[in-house]
Amino acid sequence: MHRNDKTRQKKRERPGVKSLRRWLTQWLAALAFLGLGVVCSVIYFATTMSFVERQNTTLWQYKKIIQHLIEEVATQGDIETLRHKLDDFFFGRFDLRLELALHGERTTFPKGAITERSEQLRSVDFQVPARWLSDGVMHVTLALDTSADATMLTRLAWTLFASALGGTLLVSYCGARLVRHSLEPVNELAAQAKQLVPERLSERLDGQTQAEEFQPLIMQFNAVLERLERAYVQLEAFNADVAHELRTPLATLIGQTELALTGTRSSEDLLDFLGSNLEELQRLSGLINDMLFLAQVDRGISARAEIVNSIADLASEVLEYHEAALAENGLRGAVLGDASVAADRALLRRALSNLLSNAARYGYAGTCVTVRIGVESGKVLLSVENVGEAIPPEEIDRIFDRFYRHDVSRVHRQENNFGLGLSIVAAIARMHGGSVFAHSDSEITSVGLSLVPARRTCI
Ligand SMILES: Nc1ncnc2c1ncn2[C@@H]1O[C@H](COP(=O)(O)OP(=O)(O)OP(=O)(O)O)[C@@H](O)[C@H]1O
Ligand SMILES: [Mg+2]
Structure with missing residues (x-):
């Protein structure tokens, strides 16, 4: 790693921010020490057990020999022979010690071979039949000096401990390098992500050379970029x-005002002019209010939900309000079906009003505009249907886009229409956890929104 990279790395290690590298290395070290510790302990105890077993076997073999030597003694007079034999047997065997009780006196073989200070003894007491003794048995203690084995075990323990420690350090070092190496793709991805600037919105993270485990992350990140680009x-x-929508009315206002200011105008002309300016300004104010509403919905404001027991009643009220516009175009209105929903009444009225004003505009004279209310797949569907x-x-999916107005509408287009009506319907549906839909087929167009029924609404 370059020096710059190291400095960057240090800067990134902020207090409170968990370092994956440090965490993994520490765990690797702990697990390595634990694993090696277990192995070393097993080796140590297995060695200790085999030492003990060997000591017991040795003692058993010597016990048999000593028994044999004592049993060979037939009479009182053979005691001296026994002493000689035992002296010969124990000559130079400083790791062994034998104690016999002969006529109440304890005799040791070999003499002074093992001092009390250095003694680490494994001993065995036994009796040998001896008819020539007054009580008929001889009490014998045979002991084996195990201090050499103990020293060896201590050395083994230290060696194993040092090996475990060394092994742990080695595993930690290699583990740290391995973790750093395996996290390098993250740095590479970070470098790639740094290159993504608004000027190069269409660029994506290149995951071709990255490990399989990083693919879901790269895919999700690219999907987020896709959404952001859109x-x-x-x-x-x-x-x-x-800008486009504001430019034309503002230019009209400026032109008219300039015209009014040139020459002398009668007070009626000026009143006419002010009246038409007011209309234009009200239209602009409506546009700005619609945009503000959409901006608020984008920021995530939610609807104030109340139970609307009968959507049909609410629809009839809104239809009544649009009656004049419908009649003007030779249309009739009707409400079919009913359902209850948890929704903001005012917003629901606004959505329905937008749908009805479209239907009134695009419906053929002499036909009927129908407000349909129904429940389908657990959702309340509210739509306005017209023949036109x-x-x-x-184009059908685009009608909910902001400022979208299809060519067909040019015939019907009035200056008042900005193409925001259906995007407001979509925003209202979103605020209620619902969605919008539109079908247009063989002159029947149906546009509406789906809402969550009253009992399941959680807004
Ligand atoms: N019932 C319908 N029949 C045919 N086309 C429709 C219908 N409803 C909507 N559209 C098309 O969808 C476009 C967008 O509708 P929307 O309500 O968003 O805007 P608008 O009615 O043109 O303007 P605004 O609603 O802001 O006054 C319309 O311009 C029209 O082309
Ligand atoms: Mg509209």
Whole structure:
């Protein structure tokens, strides 16, 4: 790693921020020490057990020999022979000690071979039949000096401990390097992500050379970028649309005001002029209010939910309000079906009003505009249906876009229409946890929204 990288690494290690590298290395070290500790302990105890076993075997073999030597003694007079034999047997065997009780006197073989200070003894007491003794048995204690084995075990313990420690250090060092190496792709991805600037919105993270485990992360990150790009493009288009929509009425207002200021105007002319300016300004104010509403919904405000027991009643009220507009175009209105829903009444009225004003505009004279209310797959569907020119299938998904107005509407377009009505319907549906839908087929167009039924609504 370069020096710069190290400095960057240090800067990144902020207090309170967990370092994955440190965490993994520490765990590797702990596990290595534990694992090696267990192995070393097993080795130590297995060695101790085999030493003990060997000592017991040795003692057993010597016990048999001593028994044999004592049993060979037939009479009192053979005691001296026994002493000689035992002296010969124990000559130079400083790791062994034998104690016999002969006529109440304890005799040791070999003499002074093992001092009390250095003694680490494993001993065995036994009796040998001896008819020539007054009590008929001889009491014998045979002991084996195990201090050499003990020293060896101590050395083994230290060696194993040092090996475990050394092994742990080695595993920690290699583990740290391995972890650093395996996390390098993250740095590479971070470097790639750093290159992603708004000017290069279409670029994505390149995951081709990355490990399989990073693929879900890269995919999700790229999906987020995709959504961001779409939102960014929409925002840019929205800004351009807003500027475009404001430019024409403002230019009209400025032109009219300049005209009014040139020459002398009668007070009636000025009143007319002010009246038309007020209309234009009210239209602009409506546009700005709609945009503000959409901006608030984008920021995530939710609807104030109350139980609307009968959507049909609410729809009839809104239909009544649009009666004049419908009648003007030779249309009739009707409400079919009913359901209850938890929703904000005012917002629901607004959505329905937008749908009805479209239907009133695009419905053929002499036909009927129907407000349909129904429940399907656990959702309340509220739609407005009219008979009129169909929306082309390739355009149907775009009608909910902000400022979208299809060509077909040009015939009907009035200056008052900005193309925000259905995006407001979509926003209202979103605020209630629902969605919008539109079908247009053989002159029947149905546009509406789905809502969550009253009992399941959690807004
Ligand atoms: N019932 C319908 N029949 C045919 N086309 C429709 C219908 N409803 C909507 N559209 C199309 O969808 C477009 C967008 O509708 P929307 O309500 O968003 O805007 P608008 O009615 O043009 O303007 P605004 O609602 O802001 O006054 C319309 O311009 C029209 O082309
Ligand atoms: Mg509309």
